[in-house]
Amino acid sequence: MEFQRGNLFYFVRKRFAPSGENEKNVTTRQVKTLRRVASSETAREINRDILLQTIHRNQPVSRADLARMTGLQASTVSVIIGHLIDEGWVLPGVLGRLPRGRRPTFVRLNDKHAILAIDLRPDHANFAAVDINGKLLSRKTEAFPPLKGNKGEVRKILLRVAQQARALRAAHKDRIFDGVGVSISGRVDQKTQKLQFYANGPWAQIDVHKELRAILQSPIEIDNAANASLFAERWFGQLGDATNVLAVSVSEGIGTGLLVDGQLLRGRDGMAGEFGHMPFDESGPMCGCGNKGCWETFASNRAGLRYYRQLVPGSRITTYQELLDLAQAGDLQAMRAIDRMIGKLAEGLTMLNAGLAPEVILIVGDCTALWSRISPVLESKLIEKSLTVRTPRVVAATEGDTARLRGAAALVLHKVLFRRAELK
Numbered sequence: 001m002e003f004q005r006g007n008l009f010y011f012v013r014k015r016f017a018p019s020g021e022n023e024k025n026v027t028t029r030q031v032k033t034l035r036r037v038a039s040s041e042t043a044r045e046i047n048r049d050i051l052l053q054t055i056h057r058n059q060p061v062s063r064a065d066l067a068r069m070t071g072l073q074a075s076t077v078s079v080i081i082g083h084l085i086d087e088g089w090v091l092p093g094v095l096g097r098l099p100r101g102r103r104p105t106f107v108r109l110n111d112k113h114a115i116l117a118i119d120l121r122p123d124h125a126n127f128a129a130v131d132i133n134g135k136l137l138s139r140k141t142e143a144f145p146p147l148k149g150n151k152g153e154v155r156k157i158l159l160r161v162a163q164q165a166r167a168l169r170a171a172h173k174d175r176i177f178d179g180v181g182v183s184i185s186g187r188v189d190q191k192t193q194k195l196q197f198y199a200n201g202p203w204a205q206i207d208v209h210k211e212l213r214a215i216l217q218s219p220i221e222i223d224n225a226a227n228a229s230l231f232a233e234r235w236f237g238q239l240g241d242a243t244n245v246l247a248v249s250v251s252e253g254i255g256t257g258l259l260v261d262g263q264l265l266r267g268r269d270g271m272a273g274e275f276g277h278m279p280f281d282e283s284g285p286m287c288g289c290g291n292k293g294c295w296e297t298f299a300s301n302r303a304g305l306r307y308y309r310q311l312v313p314g315s316r317i318t319t320y321q322e323l324l325d326l327a328q329a330g331d332l333q334a335m336r337a338i339d340r341m342i343g344k345l346a347e348g349l350t351m352l353n354a355g356l357a358p359e360v361i362l363i364v365g366d367c368t369a370l371w372s373r374i375s376p377v378l379e380s381k382l383i384e385k386s387l388t389v390r391t392p393r394v395v396a397a398t399e400g401d402t403a404r405l406r407g408a409a410a411l412v413l414h415k416v417l418f419r420r421a422e423l424k
């Protein structure tokens with residue numbers, strides 16, 4: 001199948017123009033970027049991506065509708081769908097009904113394919129079997145005491161998590177598992193798959209990738225939780241055609257994932273995105289990274305808990321979930337603590353917005369449980385400090401915990417299904 005000019009322009013529109021704009025709006029710079037991208041990928045790979053996305057969003061769908069929706073030629077669609085069926089990713093489904101003529105066969109993604117997803121946190125791990133459509137087939141949580149950094153102890157806990165995860169995978173014998181995705185709050189060098197940085201816990205003490213591979217006997221993809229959420233939203237979620245996205249993961253710390261002009265920004269050794277550690281107020285508290293007053297010491301879940309303890313001395317709550325429960329039950333001090341944390345989150349976001357100009361800011365974290373309360377705070381602050389009339393759309397990832405698990409699954413899908421080393 002030859003690369004066709006029509007396809008090229010479809011791809012330009014799809015990747016670079018906001019929906020609703022036509023190709024006249026594509027700038028010379030964008031076409032140059034496209035040529036660079038197109039020269040490093042085959043046209044069929046690009047068309048395959050477009051078709052997979054379109055099937056995912058519209059399944060079950062006929063080949064004729066796929067051709068119409070994508071602008072690809074019917075023959076191109078048939079050949080690629082044939083390959084996807086041969087590879088087992090797509091299934092020919094039920095026969096459709098038309099008023100006249102041949103009845104079309106609808107195709108859909110083969111949801112027998114699944115991924116074992118693990119989300120490693122400092123004091124617990126969530127894991128789930130996730131199918132190719134992002135559906136969580138089952139999930140479990142393994143809690144453990146906060147780790148102190150003793151290598152042997154860390155290894156023992158990881159072993160426990162891996163064994164539980166293996167048991168969960170074994171409970172789904174009817175599925176084809178394509179690999180294991182791991183989402184973590186640290187930074188991972190994708191060349192070595194080693195954790196380069198982990199501020200709020202001890203996971204960097206051991207080679208998580210190697211240890212998990214030894215127990216789970218499967219390909220492992222490990223990445224930062226915010227980056228993973230970007231992959232998840234691209235495949236399962238609500239990013240649409242946005243090519244400039246800032247994903248902000250708010251948990252024990254703050255990490256960001258950056259999609260810049262359609263490319264995931266990795267930086268040196270995979271360290272890009274650690275805005276949680278930008279100096280915010282050096283008279284502030286000590287941070288897990290060793291510096292004082294980083295942004296995350298003011299705007300993370302830990303900060304929210306600290307604010308509550310300042311307001312209610314002697315309080316016995318220890319987890320952010322307890323703080324959220326109190327706020328949802330109408331506890332005034334809990335709401336004040338969360339408002340303060342979100343105010344600081346908003347302040348930091350205005351700096352990132354000025355520097356990065358994202359179209360979408362995606363918030364991932366437990367705090368999104370209070371979205372109706374926090375989103376107006378974030379939006380009004382961004383509007384107040386905006387340099388132009390255009391401000392980014394602020395959206396919450398679908399459920400904090402689930403978003404990180406879907407992210408972990410998307411890491412694997414991205415490698416095996418889209419055959420991509422990086423998000424594009």
Ligand SMILES: [Zn+2]
Pocket residue numbers: 199276277287288289290291294
């Ligand atoms: Zn720090």
